[in-house]
Amino acid sequence: MAFNLILMGLPGAGKGTQAQKIDEKYQVPHISTGDIFREAMANKTEMGLAAKAYIDKGELVPDEVTNGIVRDRLSQQDVLTNGFMLDGYPRNLDQAAALDKMLADSDRHLDAVINIDVEPSVLVDRLSARYICRVCGATYNRISNPTKVEGTCDVCGSHDFYQRDDDKPETVKNRLAVNIKMNTPLVDYYKNQNVLHTINGERDIDLVFKDVADVLQSVND
Template sequence: MRILIMGPQGVGKGTQAKLLAKHYGIPHISTGDMFRYNISNKTPLGVEAASYTDKGELVPDELTNKIVKDRLAMDDAKDGWILDGYPRNASQVVALDRMLDELDTPLDKVVALDADRQTLMKRIARRAQEEGRTDDTPEAIDKRLKTYDEQTAPLLDTYKSRGQLVLVDGQGDIDEISRTIIGLLG
């Protein structure tokens, strides 16, 4: 199964992606984790990515597209994956469609989680404290949520028109949300 998991920052995409990956026996591929790994290890990609994320900005498409394509082509992703944090804008949808065609790996479903703004802000603030994430400042969070609303949320209509969209309330019990998603995916 090949699944995109989408939603605003703090909605629980990573948590649900990990649970789904375990359930389906496929890798959870997080662009955020890939960037954080490179940033913490000060790789050339990480240094370049940090120059954006430290200001609450998103990493440019060409950099993100390359890292995603390389990851989706790895052996452990041949039988499926859950992609978290990508695509985030219309040009990345086009790039992902091209990647999947080249890899001959069609997308099955898009799970979209949602929660109210107050819940998102609380979750992100808690995550910043627990994980020591320097990129989760109140200003950066606000900027990323606005960017999501403007650039990523409209992508859900694309996947809805393709019959791939599964909408799920991201508020409530983690295990209950996971069971709901699995039930909707069939």
């Protein structure tokens, strides 16, 4: 089965995990904007070089360059054959409109936008639960991946841990607020197009994926 999908969700909602499971089951190419930017720059494509010029100056890459890199990726044979799963794009309404035009120009359409929904308070707990061994750098999570013996690194036996500044609750809350502001108009945009499917991401990973698979089955029927 070939699908044209967008995966949405706030940081920590589990998009990466679900993308991997979709890829394993359906072999739909997973298109992460970070990955295609790096690939376009490495291959020195016209759009890749344009993006690099902005990134090297520490500036945001304009929408027209981002759209061009996505358009190039969506024209590749694996996507034309097997569909796509976009992750990290579109990030605003102008990009969403550009994507609609790209697909219309090649006689394609979006099958589904899957929004993995998790309450921000739960995400703060998830994202701020990460801690790191100061001696060997092993990473743990108090909720999902704690040390086997409390206070002792599984790898080196150290008892010295720390938390990165960007994992601290206040920083996490600020990051989530920025993402909520960015995502809300897109959620409304795709809801109005009748392609949005919101899934409760606060449950076990396999239960979330069952709902994802049910959505994909329904759009394929």
